[in-house]
Amino acid sequence: MSNQNTHTERLTDALEKINSHNFMRIYNSVWRLMWVNFLRGLAFGLGSVIGATFLVYVLVQILSQIEFIPILGDWALRLIAEVEKAL
DSSP states (O other): OHHHHHHHHHHHHHHHHHHHSHHHHHHTOHHHHHHHHHHHHHHHHHHHHHHHHHHHHHHHHHHHHOOSSHHHHHHHHHHHHHHHHHO
């Protein structure tokens, strides 16, 4: 019988530890969960846009150096001119 009590006590302690964890405090409230997910979405979207912008910039710079292929070189130079005009 005492073995069952110790298991129950250990289970109770484990549940209290889980419930006091930061992760559970966030997910206990629907509004807090929505706010955290909104902020995560904003951060992911901003990071994606910044990363894609950087990759496109690097790709355009590389393509502008390729002048032995007239179509790509001209296209890249026009693209760079448009980007610089927009800035």
